[in-house]
Amino acid sequence: MKHILLITTRDQGGIIYAVSKILYEFGLNIEKNDEFVDKERGLFFMRTEIGEANKKFDREGVLAGLHDVLGKEASITLKQAQKKSLLILATKENHCLGDLLLRYESGELNAHIQAVIANHDTLANLVERFHIPFHCVSSLEFDQNLGRAAHEEQIAHIIDSYAPDVIALAKYMRILSPAFVARYFGKMINIHHSFLPAFIGANPYKQAYQRGVKIIGATAHFVTQDLDEGPIITQDITKIDHTYSWQDMQKAGRDIEKSVFAHALDLVLHDRVFINQNKTIIF
Missing domain, CATH: 3.30.70.260 (ACT domain)
Structure with missing residues (x-):
């Protein structure tokens, strides 16, 4: 052992x-x-x-x-040195989640995926194909009736029932409250495109296309109370040119997001990452 x-x-x-x-x-x-x-x-x-x-x-x-x-x-x-427990949060986009599920099925992840929690039911069929529990906690329902705190408390209740070692935000499109982040500090890993803060809001790839960018990247980081500014674990880029439509750019970006996210999780799941203030040390 x-x-x-x-x-x-x-x-x-x-x-x-x-x-x-x-x-x-x-x-x-x-x-x-x-x-x-x-x-x-x-x-x-x-x-x-x-x-x-x-x-x-x-x-x-x-x-x-x-x-x-x-x-x-x-x-x-x-x-x-053993497999960790992993819980995934998602919304509607399937590329990062689907990639993790395939890696899990092929034995590439040093983890046991306990469940997927999403704020929409869009990904339920995908997750259930892998015989993994799927929980939908509708943000729309909570936002209209009970509010953000109640929504997060319901999610936290499910997370705590599994007590995961690591929580992966696979394109989870919600801003988390400081209280929620503090509750799972050092456990949550997020992935996003590396256009931030240049192109924010709806369809950043269309904005980047209109600006004529020449590289596309992705960043995986720990979640902190400063939005998208937590300690960086991994990053990567790919070069593009004027022949790319914004749809081509989006496809290239999603490919980078998948590989960067999987690499970051692999490092964390093998205990190779130390948090050093707002930076990381990777062994």
Whole structure:
């Protein structure tokens, strides 16, 4: 059984030696190690893949030993390297959701998709083909009668019933309240086109076509209370030219969105991402 050790601590001399010594004393073998020092903040980040030399080990003893040498304020996580639970939020667009469902069916996702929640029923048939629970919480119904807070509370109730490790916003076209974001901070990952903030509102690809842009991109990021400004996980672009219609641009953009989103989720699902203020460290 493989384990993943994640450490964020104040930078100081001898950290790698001290950590390695503790792991060795508990019969654990380092199979892969990555580290980074943020010199501006004086922080040390470390991700270690560990193989067990023995079938059982004293996990709490390892954590106590690491805190003894690194300090009680150090952030230390030691977990089994296993598939995480994933819940997806969606609206009407099917390209990112469909791509994740296909990757899931083929075994490419390091996750178990627990359910899909959407604020329209448009994608119900797609999701049910993969034998995954689908929940529709109509935003229109709540907006007209009960309001935004009630709508989010109903969604939160469903999310909490599954208790997912990660929440993927697969083109979920709703602005989330600060309270909702805080409730799942560090768990929610969003994907959007990289025209922001230049082309916002309806049909950004038509706006970009009218402006004559020469590249199309996508950005995957953690969701924070600052709209579309959370720590970036992955980005990519593709070049286009004057021969592209806005429909061609939209197709190219959706292809980029799918690949960027899947890559970002893969990194998070394998515990390769550290949040460092409004940036990320990727191992």
